[in-house]
Amino acid sequence: MSPDNHKNIDLKFNTIRKEAEKRRAAFRDAPVPKIHIGMATCGIASGALETKKAFEEALVENNIEARIHTVGCFGHCYAEPVVIIDHPDSGFPPIFYHEVTPGKAKMLVKLFLGDGDPRFEHIYGATEENELIPSVTDFSRFNQEKRIVMEKCGRIDPEDIYDYIAAGGYSTLVRALKLDPEEVIKEVEHSGLRGRGGAGFPTGRKWKLAKSVIEQDKIVICNADEGDPGAYMDRTILESNPHQVLEGMAICAYAVGAQQAMVYVRSEYPLAVKLVTNAIQQAEKLGILGKGILDSTFDLKIDVFQGSGAFVCGEETALIRSIEGYRGMPRHRPPYPVQKGLWDKPTVINNVKTLASVPPILNHGATWYRGIGTQNSPGTAIFSIVGNVVHAGLVEIPMGVSLRTLIFDICGGIPNNKKFKAVQIGGPSGGCLNEDFLDTPIDFDSLTKAGAMMGSGGMVVMDEDTCMVEVARYFLDFTQKESCGKCTFCRIGTYHLLKILRRLTKGEGLEGDLELLETLSQDIQTGSLCGLGKTAPNPVLTSLKYFRNEYEAHAKEKRCPALMCRALTAFYFDLELCARGCDACATCCPVDAVFTTSNRKKGVDQELCVKCGECLVACPPEYDAVRKVSPPHLVPYIEKPPEKNKKDHK
Amino acid sequence: MMLKLLVDNQEIETREGKTLLQACLDNQIYIPNLCYLENVERPSASCRMCFVEIEGIKQPVPSCTVQVRDEMVVKTDTPGVRQLQRTALRLLLSVHDVDCKNCHANKNCELQNIAKFLKVGLKPKRLERYLKETQIDETHPFLNHYPNRCVLCGKCVHICRGKHGQSVLTFAKRGFDTVISTYSVTDVSSLACSDCGSCVKACPVGALALKESS
Structure with a gap:
């Protein structure tokens, strides 16, 4: 843009910034x-x-x-x-x-x-x-974090654009508008920023490809179709600081030469939808988005598109199809969206976190960004850490921090004095890693090498009471249901995996099941059409690799070492410890499976027991008489008095 | 422009712009396929059958998605390719109601052809068989649909959309439950369908049939 234009941009933005600072000062000094x-x-x-x-x-x-x-x-x-x-x-x-x-x-x-x-x-x-x-x-939960993307989250009012501007927001867009688009792309390229949606494709290279396409009409899409169970990084950013994402989108659109942009957010995120829509309106009103942004010659219209909640629509080609009004089914790539995307126009699709990383990068410079994280994965990673961990929540850390530091130092380790067993990284299609990997640095390449993946940032920590076969079954249940049904391997293959895992957790495993799981998983990985199918077997393959003994126990001994699979466990009361006359367990049993023995202690009617574990919770700690065993036939026989005694008792 | 390719050590000639699968089929080199339609700009690539290995590319790729290049070196029968094809076929057969003698597509069925070509029995032993409850979907005025025969190649959906501008047949449900459906639209006047039979002709197996009365 011409220097004249630069002056206009500064003039226009300074008025807005002054107003924002005035408001901030009024609030602060009240x-x-x-x-x-x-x-x-x-x-x-x-x-x-x-x-x-x-x-x-x-x-x-x-x-x-x-x-x-x-x-x-x-x-x-x-x-x-x-x-x-x-x-x-x-x-x-x-x-x-x-x-x-x-x-x-x-x-x-x-x-x-x-x-x-x-x-x-x-x-x-x-x-x-x-x-x-x-x-x-x-606290390490605070001092070991490095907040770049989430720096303003929790500090500003997401409904007030002036709050964002007073905190330095949109000044990077102003700076970008005064640069050549090529310079912007070069800066992003130098920063080494990699896509935070999971695959880790270099963002600068994507933008450069889009820029190089001659076609006039280009589109920028912010992918906020976050669907991993238990992950909420993108939602939180959109709900806490939507303007930083919009600023990143505007910079991207300016750099690649797009005049149209879209935030693809799932409709199950009503607050995010509301706040982003509101943020766009506010920005348009101030002339920061829309026609002639900040009195420059750059136009950008940003719309919000609400996805209907199909997990597969996070895959970029399926996302495009769903905006076009078709069933959200992925298509073969190439052509890639940057060549032929939405309505066949060149389309840049970036994740929320990627776009939100752009303003800080341009603000502080590529060299600064490269100084954070590792050589091949610069910057920070945002994880939503859930499961058996003391300080669950969203954590932004520099890449390269080890899993041990993240789980035990920053997030406070495992609650209830339990032992760490596994961590599942990368959402439902990530891998389950055991404690041998605790010193693995968190970056794109190390995680992929270990068989997991960075993914979008979901992390589930599991303690010793977790059955890995059951965990694999849970994730396969999810991916199988969310498969779009298009390609053979994903549609039918994952269903077979699920069925095999289900029978293992029920103690009905067949000869050769483990080998079948392995070969089928490998074929699904190579044969599937899109990322969903290609990564769906990851939980099975990694848990088979790192927790094989558990699979073998299920298959051969019909035993669940973690005592989690209901069909393979049973409860009984240790009669040495059980207190005569105590009724704590019997009163809480939902199916009346607890009976009183002839000497007024307790037994479990295994026919009736649904293995809910309520008795385990109810038994007073000073007795601690409830025992859980696997396989179920290890339960000692405790004689049930004839039925009429029970009636008399009642 | 004519291009020269080396497929299974055999030199073939083909025209620029063709897909590798088409070029092979044109030259009597058979590659199993179910969902491929000629002259479709973006192939569906959903059946995952037409894998080949191309020199310079590590893993097998579906040949319907590859544009021919001059001096391409291709192998159609490596162990890796066959492994994927056999697994894909076994998966399809594991949800297929193998009752050939009562099927109108008997002896004119791509699944039978592919099974013969790949030397895979029609009743795979290692995988359990899972069939859908609905044997015949008779809701459509002209068509009968057999979900347990369908391989979900999507040819009928594509052909119908090309013919009528909108598809009478479409995919419904997700995951394993995905089926071809007309969403139970029974009112003929509101259907774009003209009992043209294109979908039935396109079906590589016997999953669609015109009703006898129509």
Whole structure:
């Protein structure tokens, strides 16, 4: 763009920025306390709406003036609902409170905002270093993270564009618009940014390919069709900081020469849809999107397209088909979408996290970005860590950190003194790794080498009580249901895998099942049409490789070593420990399978027992009499008194 | 422009712009296939049968998706190729109601041809057989559909859409439950269908038949 244009852009943006700074200053300098509440879907699910209402009511009741600032997600799911109270007059720094129930909210208003007592027993930590109270940065969950993409998440109001601009937002777009598109692409290329959707394709190269296509009409799509069970990175970013994604999209569109863009977000994410739509409207109103962006000659229209929740539509060719109005079925590549994409136009499809990485990269420079992470995987990785882990939630770490550091240091390890068993990385089509891999660095190449994959960022941590055959069955159940049904290997092959795994977990395994699982998995990997089929056998192959003894126990001995598969386990009460006359287990049994023996101890009617494990929970710890065994025939015989005794007893 | 290819050590000539599968079929080199339709810009590539190995490419590729290049060196019968083809066929047969003598496509059936070519028995031993409950879907006014014979190649869907501008037949449901369906549209007037029979002709097995009365 011409230097004249540059002046216009600066002029236009400076007015907007001044307004944003004015608003921010008015908020910051207001002589009242500020209450920041995390209100993304995760916060709301944990009761943030009720917490917010409690704060509002308590402020009125106590006649205290304070500002409530709704922000996105902090990433600390284990601590939701999360609230930060900034009460400068109290002399304390801003304080991070966790699990703020409505009751806690009311108390904090009365005692902290009213009387200046921050209630030390409820404090998680101060958000900045100070001399009065420990700071959250003392915790590894805070100080070992490196937030680039999620830097502003939980700090700004996702519904207010000025909040984003005051925090430095859209200034990178301004800078990009004053560069040549080629320079922008070069910078992204130099940064070494790789696609965060899973495959890790170099983003700069993708943009360059799209740029090189002569066709005028190009399209940029932000892929937010996040479908992995238990993963919510993209949703959280869209709900916490949608403008950073839009800014990345605008920069991408400018670089490749597109005037049209789309956010493909699943309709099961209503809050994300609402916030992105709202963000686009706000940006258009200020002239940051739309026609003649910031008085330049660059136009960009961004639309929101709601997917209907098919997992396969995260695959780019299926995603395109579904926008076109067809059934979401993948097509053979090449041609790749950058050559022939949506409506046969060159289309750049990038993941939410990829696009959200672009503004910080251009802002701080490619060299800075290369300095984070590893040689071949620069930057940060965002994981949603769930399962048997103390501090579950969203974590952004530099690439190259080991799994051990991530799971045990940053996320606090395994709860309830259990042992680590496996970690499943990369969503339902990732691999299950055992403890030998704990020192594997987290980057695209190392994970692929280990048989797992980076994927989009789902990570499930499993403790010793998890049966790996059952885990493989669970993931296959998912991928098989989500297969589009187009190609033979994925449609029928995964169904056979599922059926075999199902019979193994029921103790009905057949001769040669393990070998069949292996060869079939390999053929599905090579033979399938798209990424879904190609990666669907990963959980089976990796668990077979690293936990083969468990498979063998299921197949040959009909035994579940983790005591998880119901058909292969049974409960009984150790009569040495069982307390005479105690009825704790019998009263909670949903199927009346617990009977009283002739000496008033307890036995289990194996015919009736559904193996729910309620008795195990109910048995008082001082007796700890409930035993679980596998295979079920190991249960000692305990005589059931004749039926009429039971009636008499009742 | 004519191109020269080396397929299974045999030199063949073909025209630029053809798919590798077509070029081989034109030269009497058979490669098993179920979903391939000539002159379709973007092949469906869904049956996963027409694998070949091409020099310079590590893994087998479906030959319907490859454009011929001059001096391409191709092998159609490597162990890797046969392994995939046999598995694909066995998978298809594991959900196929093998009752050839009562099927109108008997002796004119691609599954039979491929099984013979690959030396695979029609009743595979290692895989369990899973059939759908519905034997015949008779909801369509002109057509009968046999889900347990269907290989879901999608030829009928494609041909129908080309003929009528919209498809009367379409894929329904997901995963293993995927079927060809008319969504139970029974009102003839609202159907674009003209009992032209194109879909029946296109079917490589006996999954579609015109109703006898029509």
